[in-house]
Amino acid sequence: MSDQLNKDYDVGALIGRGRFGAVFRCVSRISGELFAVKSIDKALLTDPLDYDPSREAKLHRLAAAGNPLAVQIHADYEDDESIHLVLDFCHGPNLFHHIADKGAPISEPEAAMLMGDLMEAIAACHRRGVVHRDVKPENAVFDGAGRIRIVDFGSAGWIGEGGGMRELVGTPFYMAPEVERGEVYGEKVDVWSAGVVLFTMLGGLPPSYCETSAEIFEAVRWGSLRFPSRVFSGVSSAAKDLLERMICKEVSRRFSAEQVLRHPWIKSREVEAVLNADFFGVVGVDGDAGQRGLIAKLAEQAERYEEERKESSKAVAKGKGVEKIGQNKGDVKEAQSLRG
Numbered sequence: 001m002s003d004q005l006n007k008d009y010d011v012g013a014l015i016g017r018g019r020f021g022a023v024f025r026c027v028s029r030i031s032g033e034l035f036a037v038k039s040i041d042k043a044l045l046t047d048p049l050d051y052d053p054s055r056e057a058k059l060h061r062l063a064a065a066g067n068p069l070a071v072q073i074h075a076d077y078e079d080d081e082s083i084h085l086v087l088d089f090c091h092g093p094n095l096f097h098h099i100a101d102k103g104a105p106i107s108e109p110e111a112a113m114l115m116g117d118l119m120e121a122i123a124a125c126h127r128r129g130v131v132h133r134d135v136k137p138e139n140a141v142f143d144g145a146g147r148i149r150i151v152d153f154g155s156a157g158w159i160g161e162g163g164g165m166r167e168l169v170g171t172p173f174y175m176a177p178e179v180e181r182g183e184v185y186g187e188k189v190d191v192w193s194a195g196v197v198l199f200t201m202l203g204g205l206p207p208s209y210c211e212t213s214a215e216i217f218e219a220v221r222w223g224s225l226r227f228p229s230r231v232f233s234g235v236s237s238a239a240k241d242l243l244e245r246m247i248c249k250e251v252s253r254r255f256s257a258e259q260v261l262r263h264p265w266i267k268s269r270e271v272e273a274v275l276n277a278d279f280f281g282v283v284g285v286d287g288d289a290g291q292r293g294l295i296a297k298l299a300e301q302a303e304r305y306e307e308e309r310k311e312s313s314k315a316v317a318k319g320k321g322v323e324k325i326g327q328n329k330g331d332v333k334e335a336q337s338l339r340g
């Protein structure tokens with residue numbers, strides 16, 4: 001452990017392990033505040049193309065600044081063996097363990113809350129030009145207030161004005177087809193991955209469940225999105241509609257993070273939050289009148305959404321909606337050699 005890190009923080013128990021290192025609890029010796037420290041083992045960083053720690057810290061800072069649903073980075077240290085990033089502490093569990101403990105399917109109101117938080121965090125990254133590129137349940141962790149926070153910017157990429165990326169990064173189950181195909185891609189790869197997370201929450205298995213990475217890539221490339229009736233018969237058509245717009249191979253038709261946030265199924269979480277807060281009881285609004293007000297608000301939102309959808313289909317039909325990808329002529333050979 002870095003001497004300076006040990007001077008500033010009391011490093012404690014292991015929280016979790018990833019490909020390049022481990023995350024521990026730590027307490028500031030000055031303020032007594034609890035943090036998490038991610039220690040990245042330099043010996044595992046054999047290929048600089050695989051992982052660049054200074055880029056992780058830079059993009060993490062950029063993505064997290066003013067983004068309350070991203071874990072903040074407070075300090076970084078480096079010694080001969082490791083790089084250490086001091087982060088906000090999240091009480092956990094991560095979403096992977098949460099789904100495993102609860103047992104999928106997760107109820108739709110809960111899934112809408114979790115997906116809403118995840119998409120808010122992703123949309124904020126995209127507004128700052130950062131693409132996470134490894135959205136998966138393990139990288140969504142509950143904070144002390146029970147909100148989902150996005151962690152691990154080790155695979156993140158920067159997308160400037162109208163630029164694109166080409167590296168093969170991410171986790172096969174959650175990887176968008178354009179990444180695997182070696183095309184220039186943009187921020188919507190995160191929407192695909194988040195869609196796979198949602199599918200997993202509602203269905204219990206990722207949409208292309210296979211044993212090996214090669215099989216997963218094949219299934220994603222050639223398969224079409226299907227909702228096995230055994231698990232999806234009880235799932236609302238609004239949830240399936242959103243999944244089709246997220247796990248959509250045609251990038252120009254795939255929703256952006258902002259569009260996902262405007263979808264009525266995601267919006268329904270606002271009503272759920274109001275109901276959970278016992279809104280009618282607390283503010284003394286007459287129950288029926290309050291219900292009618294909420295239903296009217298939802299209907300209004302659904303109508304607005306439908307209008308927007310029609311407009312965007314028209315724009316796509318006229319060629320206006322085509323993504324601004326394909327402008328960055330990245331090093332294809334580099335990506336191909338990575339792809340092996």
Ligand SMILES: Nc1ncnc2c1ncn2[C@@H]1O[C@H](COP(=O)(O)OP(=O)(O)OP(=O)(O)O)[C@@H](O)[C@H]1O
Nearest residue numbers: 016018019020021023036087089090094138151152
């Ligand atoms: N700030 C945090 N607070 C609490 N737990 C965290 C925090 N950051 C990460 N974790 C936990 O540690 C695990 C590993 O962290 P992280 O994904 O950042 O490591 P990694 O080595 O980059 O992983 P990967 O193999 O996905 O690249 C996460 O799945 C999560 O459960």
